[in-house]
Amino acid sequence: MTQGTTIAGRRSSQRGWLLFLPAFLFFCAFFLIPLALMLQESLKNGFDTYAFIFESPVYGRVFRNTVWVAVITTAVCLAIAYPYAYTVNRVGPRMKMLLILLVLMPFWVSLLSRTFAWVGLLQDTGIINTYLQLWGITDGPVALVRTPFGVLVGMVHVLLPYMVLPLMNTMGEIDHGQLQAARGLGATPLQRFVRVFLPLSLPGIVAGCVLVFVLSLGFYITPAMLGAPANMMVGELLIQETQKVGATRASALGILLLAGTLISMGLLAAVWKRSARRTEL
Amino acid sequence: MKQSRATKTGLIGVAGLLVATVAGCGAGGGAEADATTLTVLDFGGPYQEAHEKEYFAPCAEELGITIKTDEPTDLSKIRTAVDAGNVPWDVVNITNDFGSDKTGTDYLEPIDYGIVDKTLLLDGYADKFRVGSDIEATVIAYNSETFPTAPASFKDFFDTEKFPGKRALYRSVSSGVLEAALIADGVAPEELYPMDLDRAFAKLDTIKDDIIWWETGASSQSLLATGEAAMGLVWVGRAADAARVDKAPIAVAYDEWVQVDDYWAIPKGAKNPELANELIQCMSGTEKQIAWSDLMVYGPVNKEAAADPKVMSEELRPTNHLEGQIPVDDDYWASEYDTIAQRFNDWIAQ
Secondary structure (H helix, E strand, O other): OHHHHHHHHHHHHHHHHHHHHHHHHHHHHHHHHHHHHHHHHHOOOOOHHHHHHHHOHHHHHHHHHHHHHHHHHHHHHHHHHHHHHHHHOOOOHHHHHHHHHHHHHHHHOOHHHHHHHHHHHHOOOOHHHHHHHHOOOOOOOOOOOOOHHHHHHHHHHHHHHHHHHHHHHHHHHOOHHHHHHHHHOOOOHHHHHHHHHHHHHHHHHHHHHHHHHHHHHOOOHHHHHHOOHHHOOHHHHHHHHHHHHOHHHHHHHHHHHHHHHHHHHHHHHHHHHHHHHHHHO | OHHHHHHHHHHHHHHHHHHHHHHHHHHHHHHOOOOOEEEEEOOOHHHHHHHHHHHHHHHHHHHOOEEEEEOOOOHHHHHHHHHOOOOOOOEEEEEOOOOOOOOOOOOEEOOOOOOOOHHHEOOOOEOOOEEEEEEEEEEEEEEOOOOOOOOOOHHHHOOOOOOOOOEEEEOOHHHOHHHHHHHHOOOOHHHOOOOOHHHHHHHHHOOHHHEEEEOOHHHHHHHHHHOOOOEEEEEHHHHHHHHHOOOOOEEEEEEEEEEEEEEEEEEOOOOOHHHHHHHHHHHOOHHHHHHHHHHOOOEOOEHHHHHOHHHHOOOOOHHHOHHHEEOOOHHHHHHHHHHHHHHHHHHHOO
16 A cells, blocks of 8 residues: 555656656756856856955955845844734734735835835935924934935835745644643743744744845845945845946856855755754654 | 656757757847848937937938847947857947947947048047047036035035035946046146046045935936935936926036047947948938937037037037036046956945
8 A cells, every 4th residue: 555655656756747847947948057157157267256256355245244134134024024924814804815915015016116115205305304304303314215224124125025925824824723732731821822833833934034035135226226335235236247347257246146045045954954853853 | 767867868958959049049139130220229218219310210211221229238238249249239329438449449340431421520539449429428416506606616516514415426437436536636637547546535535425326317317306415426418307307406517527428339240330330420410410419418529510509509518518528538447447446346335
């Protein structure tokens, strides 16, 4: 019986491979081949280009700043999205629809329009500063745009749905029987949350954080429009290099960004696997 | 096992086919050139629309050809296309930091002055690899309500005590930012090059906190029009639009301004250089340049057009203010660009 299912399983997985083919070919044509070309371009002058990047203090700072912004964005998104997703799973179906709709709505407006809207709100002559001065709360304009704060606001706004959706899914699947069992065993509400609900929602947290973090690393328009050059992220640096300098160093920077992302994802996966094994035990 | 090897082989075959297709597309794209179609790469926007109306359409008719357009000009696109030996354009519109006499060799075909008539053009606009398309200007534009006493010079532009307020500057190293800083610091225009970079960046440091960097003409215009910046170094066309289209109190100080021009050039490996030269000659004609100038604030490069009373009646036209023009050394920029750009990018990110 056991053997039978394995053979059937293998057969269906072979047929499943065909289903995977279109995606694989697409991936080859539009990702792997260009990526190989990019790698080749980055090595046009041997490793000199990479040496130059590693020796430059500015590139280092831009990379550190990128990671830092991505980390903060992820943390803020998680802090906002967690209670939101929790609420979505506790309200009635109608309210739930409304809350999901609110999360999805930003997807329907283009990134560019949203970023422009933030500029209109946050700039010195923008709506917020105009009213702050009109109501006598401040004397002069408060620096909101062209600051790290501006970048953070814009990025959290764009990326929040990517955190809310996986959290909502995971929380929706949590078996409430387990929470009741914990209550039955005398756990306080806090204990129930920390020791039962939180660990069970962990896959959602990890999925959301990975999504938001990785997407943050590649942001270009938002930091370019809402930040100052001193808050430059790798995406902006890449555009600057391609347009003003040339493709070689830009390719190397792209390869480094990708490698860095893959390595951090690999580390995360390793940690995740280990902790999963520990919970199994 | 056998089957898996077969599939593997098949896979490699498919991948190979894909590579071939991708490569084939690249090679095929430009090969469709025929003798009567020219493709022009231009900057887009109202600027290109004016070219289409006054140059491309009438010249297509005169030369009996079809003219297609592509946009926007991007130097990296031109470099990549020429390096790849597959150039989809016959004529490109470029800015003055590209294709000077010393540095045009790698990417541009020399202009055939047997076809293009040099004598039509203003001095300095018939280069080895490019022919001027129009004379633009990077000027000081300021809010006349914020500053009842008009700033008149780069010195005033850098004086944030006398003229407090944010400054809009183009985030491009070769845009005149460094030249303006040096002039403001007392360097004579004829002694600008080679540039004293330490001095230029030290001067820029004095206003760094007040700078708002712009990257597109449209955003420079809106920074001025909304009052987000009190003063700016912008292209004169955008200053004019902030005043005339957006009805903002924006005025231009024309006593000192930095040269910026656009040029027509023929990318190396273009399929039909002779016809491209003929098109450039056609676009340099007096009547056409007068008609084009009527749509734009920028100045024509055709001598007679620049002296035409109707063209001169536009007070903001750069060709009316050539005595205040601070010439930019394109050869210096083309050869030093990478080093200075690196320093500029480092400085700006601090």
